[in-house]
Amino acid sequence: MPELPEVESVRRQLAPRLLGRTIHGVDALPQSRFTGLDRAAGRRLGELHRRGKYLIATLDEGLELVAHLGMTGSFRFRGEHGWTGDPYLRASFQLDDATLDFRDVRRFGRLAIVDAGDYREIATLARLGPEPLSADFDAVRFHRALAASRMAVKPFLLTQRPVAGMGNIYADEALWRARINPRARRVGRSRAHDLWRAIREVLTEAIEREGTTFRDYRMVNGESGRNAGHLVVYGQVGRPCPRCGTPLVKTMLGGRGTTFCTRCQRR
DNA sequence: AGATCGGCCTGGACGC
DNA sequence: TGCGTCCAGGCCGATC
Numbered sequence: 001m002p003e004l005p006e007v008e009s010v011r012r013q014l015a016p017r018l019l020g021r022t023i024h025g026v027d028a029l030p031q032s033r034f035t036g037l038d039r040a041a042g043r044r045l046g047e048l049h050r051r052g053k054y055l056i057a058t059l060d061e062g063l064e065l066v067a068h069l070g071m072t073g074s075f076r077f078r079g080e081h082g083w084t085g086d087p088y089l090r091a092s093f094q095l096d097d098a099t100l101d102f103r104d105v106r107r108f109g110r111l112a113i114v115d116a117g118d119y120r121e122i123a124t125l126a127r128l129g130p131e132p133l134s135a136d137f138d139a140v141r142f143h144r145a146l147a148a149s150r151m152a153v154k155p156f157l158l159t160q161r162p163v164a165g166m167g168n169i170y171a172d173e174a175l176w177r178a179r180i181n182p183r184a185r186r187v188g189r190s191r192a193h194d195l196w197r198a199i200r201e202v203l204t205e206a207i208e209r210e211g212t213t214f215r216d217y218r219m220v221n222g223e224s225g226r227n228a229g230h231l232v233v234y235g236q237v238g239r240p241c242p243r244c245g246t247p248l249v250k251t252m253l254g255g256r257g258t259t260f261c262t263r264c265q266r267r
Numbered sequence: 268a269g270a271t272c273g274g275c276c277t278g279g280a281c282g283c
Numbered sequence: 284t285g286c287g288t289c290c291a292g293g294c295c296g297a298t299c
Contacts, residue, residue, distance in 0.1 A: 001291080001292065001293080002293090003293095032275095033275095053293080068293080068294085069293095070276090070292090070293060070294080071276085071277095071291075071292060071293065072276090072277085072278095088277090104276095105276085105277060105278075106275085106276045106277050106278085106291090106292090107275080108275075108276065108292080108293060108294075110293095110294085123294085123295070123296095124293085124294060124295080149269085149270095150269075150270070151269085151270065151271090155270090155271090158292095158293080158294095160293090160294090167292080167293070168291090168292060168293085214291090215278090215279090254271080254272090255271090255272075255273085255292080256291095256292065256293095257290080257291075257292085
């Protein structure tokens with residue numbers, strides 16, 4: 001599922017293909033998660049940035065194209081790397097030298113043209129926490145954020161407020177690495193610092209492997225990420241914990257499947 | 268205001 | 284075989 005490392009991998013391949021191109025037109029299925037796309041025609045693309053799991057392309061005339069891949073969204077260039085289109089094609093951008101297709105099986109993806117920096121219609125982006133791999137992500141402030149919340153730590157991470165870009169996979173991986181129970185509502189300073197470090201490590205390693213592919217996630221060149229074989233807890237229920245050998249268990253937490261070690265990650 | 272929960276969406280795995 | 288049920292899960296809006 002596209003979380004921060006997957007979105008970053010997409011950004012790196014997409015950015016040089018968008019820079020300086022003009023969007024001559026957009027064909028999009030009518031769906032509520034696509035907004036303002038008619039404003040894209042004639043706009044020239046600048047740099048492509050990432051905030052958490054959001055891709056943000058600068059456009060001229062003070063506009064931005066915001067894209068979220070949701071669960072199954074992917075960008076591909078028509079006719080490249082064997083991609084010709086399929087029933088899950090939801091939107092297409094005509095550029096100077098190529099057609100950029102947005103494919104999305106489950107339709108959780110989102111595309112929007114907004115006034116630059118005005119994210120009021122994208123609530124999660126408007127309230128997004130600091131970038132985990134930037135200096136803005138500060139261990140002391142992270143601990144304060146955890147202490148101020150009454151939520152269990154894992155669902156709180158998934159709100160994107162204490163830190164940007166965590167999804168179900170890397171939240172489970174980081175909590176295991178920091179030995180924190182996903183249901184913990186109180187996380188001490190030392191453990192919060194461990195989690196701060198674990199988040200940065202887990203995401204950095206996954207970016208180096210260009211993300212985790214189970215089925216749908218693909219980079220712009222159609223290739224899979226190489227991180228799936230390195231996951232320690234996610235999808236590993238029943239396997240022995242690599243640290244202590246206790247079989248990993250899976251429970252529901254905040255409506256999400258959650259895998260952890262009952263011994264290493266005691267409450 | 269913060270926390271919680273169901274809905275969105277589809278394909279695939281699984282059980283009978 | 285075929286049908287029904289459940290699960291995957293990021294985000295959003297309604298509700299507590």
